Amino acid sequence: xxxxxxxxxxxxxxxxxxxxxxxxxxxxxxxxxxxxxxxxxxxxxxxxxxxxxxxxxxxxxxxxxxxxxxxxxxxxxxxxxxxxxxxxxxxxxxxxxxxxxxxxxxxxxxxxxxxxxxxxxxxxxxxxxxxxxxxxxxxxxxxxxxxxxxxxxxxxxxxxxxxxxxxxxxxxxxxxxxxxxxxxxxxxxxxxxxxxxxxxxxxxxxxxxxxxxxxxxxxxxxxxxxxxxxxxxxxxxxxxxxxxxxxxxxxxxxxxxxxxxxxxxxxxxxxxxxxxxxxxxxxxxxxxxxxxxxxxxxxxxxxxxxxxxxxxxxxxxxxxxxxxxxxxxxxxxxxxxxxxxxxxxxxxxxxxxxxxxxxxxxxxxxxxxxxxxxxxxxxxxxxxxxxxxxxxxxxxxxxxxxxxxxxxxxxxxxxxxxxxxxxxxxxxxxxxxxxxxxxxxxxxxxxxxxxxxxxxxxxxxxxxxxxxxxxxxxxxxxxxxxxxxxxxxxxxxxxxxxxxxxxxxxxxxxxxxxxxxxxxxxxxxxxxxxxxxxxxxxxxxxxxxxxxxxxxxxxxxxxxxxx
Amino acid sequence: xxxxxxxxxxxxxxxxxxxxxxxxxxxxxxxxxxxxxxxxxxxxxxxxxxxxxxxxxxxxxxxxxxxxxxxxxxxxxxxxxxxxxxxxxxxxxxxxxxxxxxxxxxxxxxxxxxxxxxxxxxxxxxxxxxxxxxxxxxxxxxxxxxxxxxxxxxxxxxxxxxxxxxxxxxxxxxxxxxxxxxxxxxxxx
Numbered sequence: 001x002x003x004x005x006x007x008x009x010x011x012x013x014x015x016x017x018x019x020x021x022x023x024x025x026x027x028x029x030x031x032x033x034x035x036x037x038x039x040x041x042x043x044x045x046x047x048x049x050x051x052x053x054x055x056x057x058x059x060x061x062x063x064x065x066x067x068x069x070x071x072x073x074x075x076x077x078x079x080x081x082x083x084x085x086x087x088x089x090x091x092x093x094x095x096x097x098x099x100x101x102x103x104x105x106x107x108x109x110x111x112x113x114x115x116x117x118x119x120x121x122x123x124x125x126x127x128x129x130x131x132x133x134x135x136x137x138x139x140x141x142x143x144x145x146x147x148x149x150x151x152x153x154x155x156x157x158x159x160x161x162x163x164x165x166x167x168x169x170x171x172x173x174x175x176x177x178x179x180x181x182x183x184x185x186x187x188x189x190x191x192x193x194x195x196x197x198x199x200x201x202x203x204x205x206x207x208x209x210x211x212x213x214x215x216x217x218x219x220x221x222x223x224x225x226x227x228x229x230x231x232x233x234x235x236x237x238x239x240x241x242x243x244x245x246x247x248x249x250x251x252x253x254x255x256x257x258x259x260x261x262x263x264x265x266x267x268x269x270x271x272x273x274x275x276x277x278x279x280x281x282x283x284x285x286x287x288x289x290x291x292x293x294x295x296x297x298x299x300x301x302x303x304x305x306x307x308x309x310x311x312x313x314x315x316x317x318x319x320x321x322x323x324x325x326x327x328x329x330x331x332x333x334x335x336x337x338x339x340x341x342x343x344x345x346x347x348x349x350x351x352x353x354x355x356x357x358x359x360x361x362x363x364x365x366x367x368x369x370x371x372x373x374x375x376x377x378x379x380x381x382x383x384x385x386x387x388x389x390x391x392x393x394x395x396x397x398x399x400x401x402x403x404x405x406x407x408x409x410x411x412x413x414x415x416x417x418x419x420x421x422x423x424x425x426x427x428x429x430x431x432x433x434x435x436x437x438x439x440x441x442x443x444x445x446x447x448x449x450x451x452x453x454x455x456x457x458x459x460x461x462x463x464x465x466x467x468x469x470x471x472x473x474x475x476x477x478x479x480x481x482x483x484x485x486x487x488x489x490x491x492x493x494x495x496x497x498x499x500x501x502x503x504x505x506x507x508x509x510x511x512x513x514x515x516x517x518x519x520x521x522x523x524x525x526x527x528x529x530x531x532x533x534x535x536x537x538x539x540x541x542x543x544x545x546x547x548x549x550x551x552x553x554x555x556x557x558x559x560x561x562x563x
Numbered sequence: 564x565x566x567x568x569x570x571x572x573x574x575x576x577x578x579x580x581x582x583x584x585x586x587x588x589x590x591x592x593x594x595x596x597x598x599x600x601x602x603x604x605x606x607x608x609x610x611x612x613x614x615x616x617x618x619x620x621x622x623x624x625x626x627x628x629x630x631x632x633x634x635x636x637x638x639x640x641x642x643x644x645x646x647x648x649x650x651x652x653x654x655x656x657x658x659x660x661x662x663x664x665x666x667x668x669x670x671x672x673x674x675x676x677x678x679x680x681x682x683x684x685x686x687x688x689x690x691x692x693x694x695x696x697x698x699x700x701x702x703x704x705x706x707x708x709x710x711x712x713x714x715x716x717x718x719x720x721x722x723x724x725x726x727x728x729x730x731x732x733x734x735x736x737x738x739x740x741x742x743x744x745x746x747x748x749x750x751x752x
Binding site: 045049171254445448 | 575619749
């Protein structure tokens, strides 16, 4: 690594830390209903939406109504994207004349975008029409991210409010998250991306005759508008198959820096929103620091592994799957952030990372997508770990555990455990099914332990709602499209519903003032405990599986084995 | 239950209108006004016909008269883009790397002592990487100059003129755009 590359890393994290309180404070205002600088533009739009939809924005919902509204909205979103794909061949805005999408693939893709996973079993440029991308996928990019934000805001209300039963209004949270937060950021980012060369048009593909006389068909389309939100909303589904490795999707180092920055921006800033809403900035920073430590830990291992792996020769760095303009450091930084946050976009092919780098990428997802995690999803996942940690700390010192003055009791712990167990079970059980069936095994592209890693990564990515892949795996088969789709549903709603249930039970609890026996949750000791709980839960659950994949591959690579 | 159905439908429809129609059309309109050439794919035209895009690499088919691009898992065919996804324990990749190194060494008459730049033996993630490193370009100068009967100095100067520094002085890697360099070569003659 050279000095300039270290400088890029330092700059990246400094910029992030600087933006956390700014955007975080703004988002807190949006959800507590204060006026913001954008109210002039969006307040009238917002009110008109409520009027047409027959929503009373001041009406408060209990957790069951809130959950029902959320499920209804997401279910409908799924149906629209599903149906749009089934009939895209007969609809307009399809200049490449792409046919209707097969049902299993359409199920997978619709699930994938509705659950904020954005796994790509399809290749954008050869599967989906402009209309499907715009009116189907891009919309879900916005609203699935807004759903995540809504859930975490509801959970924060549950932890802080003393209203008795209600945790907010889903429709208001959904509309505000989309209009006030995602839309303006996406608009700005999209225009900057175009300035760097990301395409944005509705033209037919361009047929070029190359210097050596070949024909090269250059796909076009409204890419920048979709890429901006795919990065900001931790979606990650690319406009093109190669995702942000594609020069039309991520043309320059600057576009790369901004896209990487967008991956963590909102998830990181939400920790400050949290601090503001619970009335203690320190509570937010403790969570931010825990997330940052875990991210840096993984990033360090990934960088060391990648720079020390020189396969097949003594001199050449592992540039397979990496772009010249980004080089190794920027490819690894992206790899670390996109798996820590449940973004899943890639600027280099994860399957060609060195074994341990790929292993950490998987571990980042396996830890529950709480290292910044998805927009909203990372923080509600982390708050569930906070509750577990408070409970474990309470057991250790023999006191009733309480968080922010509210008692943590059996119901919350049950819900927390469900939300940790469901995605983990989906990952391990489904990967096991793939590993013992012909349907699962026949899709592998690499032999040896890497082939197992391909299957394990796929289910990890689906259940973690991440969307990145060891993309050699041929996932566009009925077996994978269906099983991965089911894993995505489990990974998404298996956490959202318990999180909202916790919000519902916490909101009804009395707040007791802190006593000398209260375990402080706003200092480094708590951050350390929280980190330990996350790592221990993740390690105990996944170490055996990782040992069969990346770890054994690393050992075999070092002894010169190839498959 | 049904009480939430109408708001769900209405809000999905309205947000689809805003984020799925108004938003992309606004971005397109702005993009086409402010950065029309970039929004349309940074196309490179010679005599009015498109010969490619400055952002998308091309297959040079090991033509000795041109600087070579990186190996590509998709043969520089953008439909669809992608990498090999082969791992560092792949026998297929090991063989391919050895072959590419040998080809590059022979074509450019490099001795065993010369290290071949990594990007010339490994394929890119997109399969469309338009760049190679400055070292990789410099190693090809002699071959191209010979094949075109040009003085070595002239080709070397041309290459140096096409070396792009890290963006804004610190972002990304130094690199050479292969298509633009080759076009300039053609224009020399």
